[in-house]
Amino acid sequence: MSNVTVADHDEILHLTYGKYVLGFVGSVILTLGAYLLATHGTSSKTVLAVFLAVFAIAQFVVQMVLFLHVTEERGTHWRLIVMSMMLLVVIILVFGSLWIMNNLNYRMMRSPKLMQQYLKSQSVL
Amino acid sequence: MSETAQMIEQRREHEAAEKTVFGFWVYLMTDCVLFAGLFAVFSVLRHNTYGGPNGHQLFDLPYTLGETFALLTSSFTCGLAMLAAQRRSKRAVLFWLGVTFLLGLTFLGMELNEFHGLIRAGDSWRRSGFLSSFFVLVGTHGLHITFGLLWMAVLGVYTWKKGLTDSIRKRLTLLSLFWHFLDVIWIFIFTIVYLYGSLNV
Numbered sequence: 001m002s003n004v005t006v007a008d009h010d011e012i013l014h015l016t017y018g019k020y021v022l023g024f025v026g027s028v029i030l031t032l033g034a035y036l037l038a039t040h041g042t043s044s045k046t047v048l049a050v051f052l053a054v055f056a057i058a059q060f061v062v063q064m065v066l067f068l069h070v071t072e073e074r075g076t077h078w079r080l081i082v083m084s085m086m087l088l089v090v091i092i093l094v095f096g097s098l099w100i101m102n103n104l105n106y107r108m109m110r111s112p113k114l115m116q117q118y119l120k121s122q123s124v125l
Numbered sequence: 126m127s128e129t130a131q132m133i134e135q136r137r138e139h140e141a142a143e144k145t146v147f148g149f150w151v152y153l154m155t156d157c158v159l160f161a162g163l164f165a166v167f168s169v170l171r172h173n174t175y176g177g178p179n180g181h182q183l184f185d186l187p188y189t190l191g192e193t194f195a196l197l198t199s200s201f202t203c204g205l206a207m208l209a210a211q212r213r214s215k216r217a218v219l220f221w222l223g224v225t226f227l228l229g230l231t232f233l234g235m236e237l238n239e240f241h242g243l244i245r246a247g248d249s250w251r252r253s254g255f256l257s258s259f260f261v262l263v264g265t266h267g268l269h270i271t272f273g274l275l276w277m278a279v280l281g282v283y284t285w286k287k288g289l290t291d292s293i294r295k296r297l298t299l300l301s302l303f304w305h306f307l308d309v310i311w312i313f314i315f316t317i318v319y320l321y322g323s324l325n326v
Contacts, residue, residue: 012139012142012143012294013298015208016208020205020208024198024200024204027197028197031190031197031315034320035186035190035320038320038323039186039323045324045325049321049326052320052324053316056313056315059312060312063200063305063312064309068302068305068306078147082151082154086154086158089158089161090161090164094164094165096165097166097168097169
């Protein structure tokens, strides 16, 4: 029974002070960066929006790794599998909704008369 | 032999605790999907102001930044409570849990104050599609925070009464995951609702 070892695995998660400090400082910098970009940024709105998204995703990764311990050595792949599934559903749900609704808006932005013509032209009947 | 049996028993308990934490992780990820639905609704209805005010006119960014830092700092102090639990210091756990609780309460108070101001000005969820989706998304997050605070208060009393037993430390781990998770959701609320709202994109 020499293969049974307990002492090393007493904790459920292996936490260190450095990880939390790093996570906190990183999150503060990314939050302030995003805030200053939104309030004082001078580029076009689209460019700013892309940069803000990048900042948010960077902070997401920082907090997932350093606060939520996704990459802890034990059981990492299971947590990553579940998280990937979540990300897939989130992306399909959010971007799918935006895509469909924008497309609908685009197609509905016509006068009623034009809309009738358009519907007739699209009809397969 | 009895020592070995004890070790096996400890090992078994530890593996059960790991499974519990993983199960909680699965719950958190499904909760993300709930928020994704609300984010999708908000993103679609963002511009549907029905002649009412948009985010650019309504949101006070410095105030929201204050909210963000209150929650972010509480996420950090929650981590410090976990470190204290790891070195079995009950006093430090209670202290950091108390700080986390107060910061969480500050965040919730600021959010409710913001909601109150909006409603008093006539910009409640009944004003437009944009505001309906705003209140549902941010309100659902606030509701999670409320339950997190209740949980934290109860667990604080348990820790104080029973000390840092294995079971209590397991529950503290779950609470800390929940609390960090709520801060992760807030990153996206801050960016998509407030910062994008102020840019008017």
